[in-house]
Structure formats: structure tokens, C-alpha cells
Amino acid sequence: MPTPSLAALPIRRLTLRDLTACADLSEDRGWPREEHKWGFLLASGKGYGIDDPDGGLVSACVVTEYGPQDRPGLGAVGMVLVAERHARQGVGRRLMRHLISAMGTTPLTLHATPYGRPLYEELGFKVIGRAEMLLGHFTPGEPASKVVTRPATAEDLTSILRLDEEVFGLGRTHILTRLPAFADQLRVAERDGRLIGYAAAWPNMETHVVGPLIAHDTETAQALLTSLAAHTDRPLRTDIDVRHEELLAWAKERGLAATADNAVMTYGIAELPGDWTRRFAPLTVAAG
DSSP: OOOOOGGGSOEEEEOGGGHHHHHHHHHHTTSOOOHHHHHHHHHHSEEEEEEOTTSSEEEEEEEEEESOTTSOSEEEEEEEEEOGGGTTSSHHHHHHHHHHHHHTTOOEEEEEOTTTHHHHHHTTOEEEEEEEEEEEOOOOOSSOOOSEEEEOOGGGHHHHHHHHHHHHSSOOHHHHTTHHHHOSEEEEEEETTEEEEEEEEEEETTEEEEEEEEESSHHHHHHHHHHHHTTOOSOEEEEEETTOHHHHHHHHHTTOEEEEEEEEEEESOSSOSSOGGGEEEOSOTTTO
16 A cells, blocks of 8 residues: 555544654654643643554644633643654644634744744744743742742632733633642742732653742732742743743853743734733743
8 A cells, every 4th residue: 555645644632542643753853752742732621643653753732722611711732743754845834723723813923933924924924023942941030039939729719710811811721730740749829818829840751830920010920920839859941921021131140051942923913912011921832
């Protein structure tokens, strides 16, 4: 039997049964396997992929929807990967066009590497901002913050959901209710008994990724980041909106170094909803 052409291979929905194949695909492209993150994204979002007749996946991507279930207000696209042996043959373009069509009128957003940005621009995505990836061992400085932080409890969930929707601009209950199981740490910041921020640190290979990071102001964001760092020996990684210049400079003074610079892009919407001044870092760049 002749091998079907790439263009003839069907695109299908991925499920948690495809977790190992997705991790293999990441590894094939020189990325970490990130099985923990893949499992989270496949459980909370929609995966699309193309099976390789010889085994594994030709390509994969995930979109995470936010807002009302029957009428999402935003879809975050991530983990767009094509196997090395099938690269530069239009597979990624075909998969993205399928996803855009499947999402209909729902606006989209993604974080694009310099390598992927030309394809997304060709498809109609526009650059609206940048995020800087920081990585390193965090060293606390002086003086200590006066902002009160503590581990989140089950009783905090309603307040976290309320604050997050106000800041993010759309409901993402299906994501945040998974955070306690997904993350190793979930902490909140309070002022006068009122929740003014929250942040999580979740395991990703040898690092802890800080995200989401939602905070009333830079001082609160600093306190949350410091408190998360105090409870892990792993290097921290986070992706900070470059408009938060003060937080970026402060984090770099404490041992985190810039390792990548990604473009924040949108399709079908000129700006992201919500309040960027209190949205410091995404849960992951793959899910917004």
C-alpha cells in the first residue's frame, strides 16, 4: 500500500489517550516532554492532530476556550508542533487553518516564537504585545514585602474565580478548578481581609512555572512570586508581559534571566479582554 500524502491525512480531535504521542512529538522537536502540561491541556481544552501512518503524530495543537461554554469569548492556541520529518511541508499551516475554521467566529490568541510568527501572520494573526520568559533560581532581596500571602484553601476558590474573571475578562472556571491538583503551590494575597491576588507554581520537568500571576499591583505580584520561591528548591520559570517593566527588572535583580521573547498575537480581536495592569503572567503561554 502506498503511503498517503500529508495533505490526505485526516485531522482529528485528540484525547488523553494521545498523551504519550503528544509528549513524543514534543521530544522529537527538541522540546521537553511536558507530560504534566499536555495532560492538563488535553483535559481542559480541545486538541487537534494528524496521525502518522508509520506511528505517532505528524502534528498537534491545543486550543483552550474561555467564557460561556456555548459561546466562547476567546480561544488560546498552543503547543503547535509538527514532527521534524514532516517539517516545512505545509502541515502546520493546514492544521492551523482547520483550527481557525473549527473555532468559527471565536477570537483567538497565542504566544508565538520568532520561528512560528511568520506563519501566524500569514494566517491573519496580529502582534499586540510581547512576553519575556524568565528562568533561574530566585534569591529574595530586602526589604521583605508588607503584603500578606498564604496558601490558598478551598474556601478561597469563589474569591479567586471572581477576581480572575474581573482581571482576565472572561470566565475560566474549568481551568482554575483544576489548579489545586495541577499545581504544587497555590497562594493568595490579602489586604484587610480581601483577596487582592493569587498565583500558582506548577511542576514542569526540573522547574516550577509561576502562573497564573494575578495581582492588584506590582508590590503584590512581587510578594506572591517571593512566597512561591520560598517553598521550592527548583528554578522558577515565568512569562511576564513586558509592559510590567518594574516586575521584570525586580525579578532579574533576584536571579531570573531572560531566556526567550515571544510575541502575543490575536486573530479576530484587536486587544485581549480584561485588565492587563493586574495580569502579570499566564498560567502557561499555551493556554493564556
